[in-house]
Amino acid sequence: MDEARPEDRAGAPGTDAAPRAPEVAFASDNYAGAHPEVLSAIAEANAGAARSYGADPWTARLEQVVRSHFGAQAEVFPVFNGTGANVVALQAMLPKWGAVVCAEGAHIATDEGAAPEALAGIKLLTVPTPDGKLTPELVDRQAWGFGDEHRAQPAVVSVTQSSEVGTLYRPEELARLAGHAHALGVRVHLDGARLANAAASLGCSLAEATSALGVDVISLGGTKNGALFAEAVVAVDPAAAPGVRYLRKRDAQLASKMRFLSAQLLALYEGDLWYRSARHANEMASRLAAGLTGLPGVSLAHPVEANGVFAVVPAALSGAVREEYHFYDWDREHEVVRLMCSWDTTEDAVDALVGSFRRAALGPPRATAPCGAPARASQ
Numbered sequence: 001m002d003e004a005r006p007e008d009r010a011g012a013p014g015t016d017a018a019p020r021a022p023e024v025a026f027a028s029d030n031y032a033g034a035h036p037e038v039l040s041a042i043a044e045a046n047a048g049a050a051r052s053y054g055a056d057p058w059t060a061r062l063e064q065v066v067r068s069h070f071g072a073q074a075e076v077f078p079v080f081n082g083t084g085a086n087v088v089a090l091q092a093m094l095p096k097w098g099a100v101v102c103a104e105g106a107h108i109a110t111d112e113g114a115a116p117e118a119l120a121g122i123k124l125l126t127v128p129t130p131d132g133k134l135t136p137e138l139v140d141r142q143a144w145g146f147g148d149e150h151r152a153q154p155a156v157v158s159v160t161q162s163s164e165v166g167t168l169y170r171p172e173e174l175a176r177l178a179g180h181a182h183a184l185g186v187r188v189h190l191d192g193a194r195l196a197n198a199a200a201s202l203g204c205s206l207a208e209a210t211s212a213l214g215v216d217v218i219s220l221g222g223t224k225n226g227a228l229f230a231e232a233v234v235a236v237d238p239a240a241a242p243g244v245r246y247l248r249k250r251d252a253q254l255a256s257k258m259r260f261l262s263a264q265l266l267a268l269y270e271g272d273l274w275y276r277s278a279r280h281a282n283e284m285a286s287r288l289a290a291g292l293t294g295l296p297g298v299s300l301a302h303p304v305e306a307n308g309v310f311a312v313v314p315a316a317l318s319g320a321v322r323e324e325y326h327f328y329d330w331d332r333e334h335e336v337v338r339l340m341c342s343w344d345t346t347e348d349a350v351d352a353l354v355g356s357f358r359r360a361a362l363g364p365p366r367a368t369a370p371c372g373a374p375a376r377a378s379q
Contacts, residue, residue, distance in 0.1 A: 024349045025342070026288075027327045029194075029307060032342035035226030035277060041267035042228065045259045053254060054078070058262040062232075065270050069206045070218070070236050077233040077244050078261040079253040082193045083112045085219035085231040088251050090156060091120040092233075092241035093187050093217055098155030099123035100189070101142045103134055105164045107191060119251060123152040131302060132163030133173070136180035143184055157181040158189040161209065162198040165301070165330075166285075166308035171204065171213055178214030187240050188214060193221040193231075196268075196278035197306040206269075216240035222265055226277045226343045230264035277343035281307035284341035284350050291354030295361045301336045309339040313357075320360035325353055 025031035050056040059078065066076040079085045086108050090100055100116070102109055104126040108116050116122040125142035127134065134157065145151035159177065162168050169177070178188045190210055192198075195218070199209040210218055216237045222230040233248070235241040248254045255261050268274040289304040292311055301310040310330055313321075318329070318337050330338040341350070 024325065024352070026325055026339045026345075026353060029224040029281065029340045029342040031340075032226070032344050034228040035267070035273065035343055037273055038226050038228060038264050038267045041263040042260055045263035050257075050259050052256045052258070054258045054262075056259040056262070058259040058266060061270075062262040062266055065266060066220075066232075066234055069269065070211045070234055071207065073236070073238060074211070075235045075238050075244070076220075076265075077235070077248050078255065078258055078265060079231050079233060079248060080229055080255065080261070082107070082191075082219060082221065082223065082231050083115050084251060084253040085233050086112065086158075086189075086191055087115050087120050087122075088244060088247050088253055089189055089217050089219050089233045089235075089241060090116060090122055090158065091247050091251070092235075092243040093156050093189060094120075094122060095153070095155060096121075097153050099125050099142075099152035100156045100158050101125045101127065101134075101139050101154050101186075102158040103127060103129045103132055103138075103160065103164070105129065105132055106158065106160050107164060107193070108158060110164075125152070125154060131167045132160070132165040133167055133169055134159055134177060135173075136177055139177070139180065139184075143181075143186060146185075154184070154186055156187050156189050158191060160191040160193075162194045162201075162306035162308070165310050166304060166306050167302055168198050168201060168305045171202070171208060174209075174215070175213040182214060187216045190215045190218045192218050193224055194278075194306060195221055196225045196274040197282055200275050200278040201282050201306050206274075211236040220265075222268055224342075225268065225274060225281075227264040227268060230261045232261075232265055278307070281341045281343055281345060284345040284347070285309050285339075287347065288339060288341060288350045288354065291350065292357060295357060298357070298361065301331075301334070307341045309341075310336055311339065313337050317357070317360050321353075321356045324356050 063076050067074050109124050109126050127138045127141050143154040181188050199206050217240050218234040220232040220234045285304050285307045289309050292298050297314045299312045301312050312335055328338050330336045
């Protein structure tokens with residue numbers, strides 16, 4: 001749930017509101033700025049002329065980096081944003097009569113403005129999940145009707161890692177799910193907008209969290225982990241997404257000056273910036289969760305396994321904290337809020353937010369008399 005809300009647009013051109021001062025953000029990791037190393041990489045790429053549409057040295061180097069992570073056959077296609085990556089990837093993976101099985105809360109089903117349906121004509125077959133994750137048993141609720149001309153044919157299972165509620169597929173869980181999908185003749189797509197956070201939390205390489213487990217195509221994230229605007233479709237098995245090269249242009253995701261997209265992804269994935277940034281964001285989320293634990297009425301709605309904290313917070317309490325901080329209601333019926341940490345979240349910012357929750361829940365700290373001074377008698 002990262003889309004712009006009405007309150008986010010205050011101060012935009014054409015409005016009467018004054019521009020807001022920079023704020024400490026816990027609403028979304030999309031609020032974070034670009035990492036200085038990413039900005040430096042863009043500046044370095046801005047040197048003279050370079051061939052367009054990916055025929056440049058940065059994109060060629062990115063292909064080698066991606067293969068070092070995901071396998072010797074992997075192909076990479078930089079795009080502008082995560083919605084574009086998902087739409088292009090799924091459209092390439094599906095026949096015209098195909099459908100995608102996904103979690104009911106998956107980003108492709110809830111937060112992409114019907115882009116899969118409107119741009120690509122994709123049928124989404126959703127399944128309710130208690131923790132944001134699919135299992136073979138849950139997939140089977142929608143993966144049926146093969147050969148029935150009256151039903152869209154399940155052709156892809158799409159998983160999100162980390163999930164929309166911050167939970168993680170353990171390697172054995174994802175391997176079992178991919179194996180089940182392949183046994184049905186179905187391909188596996190992974191929405192990896194926060195893949196770096198998942199791999200850092202699991203202590204896995206990117207391959208150990210994806211391609212080694214049977215994932216066929218990945219929407220590789222960058223923006224939520226320090227990029228300015230850069231994602232990519234990674235076809236681990238090029239045969240699983242044969243039309244990506246053409247669909248990227250048709251879906252308005254082919255950058256003419258692609259070197260600037262590739263440079264951002266190189267900054268993240270050529271070294272360990274992806275890991276350092278994601279690990280830091282995860283650590284800040286763990287610190288935040290620890291600080292909230294034990295406050296009256298506050299509990300964790302889901303385990304904190306990546307960079308998101310989903311907490312049950314009484315409405316009066318969350319309303320009071322919102323006077324200082326902006327964050328989203330995730331599930332208003334059950335009073336669940338979402339608090340996201342980013343590569344640039346600081347310990348001081350986390351502690352200040354926890355302090356705001358603590359004051360709202362417990363009241364201001366009680367003053368104590370100086371050591372040795374007699375307590376004031378009550379009147």
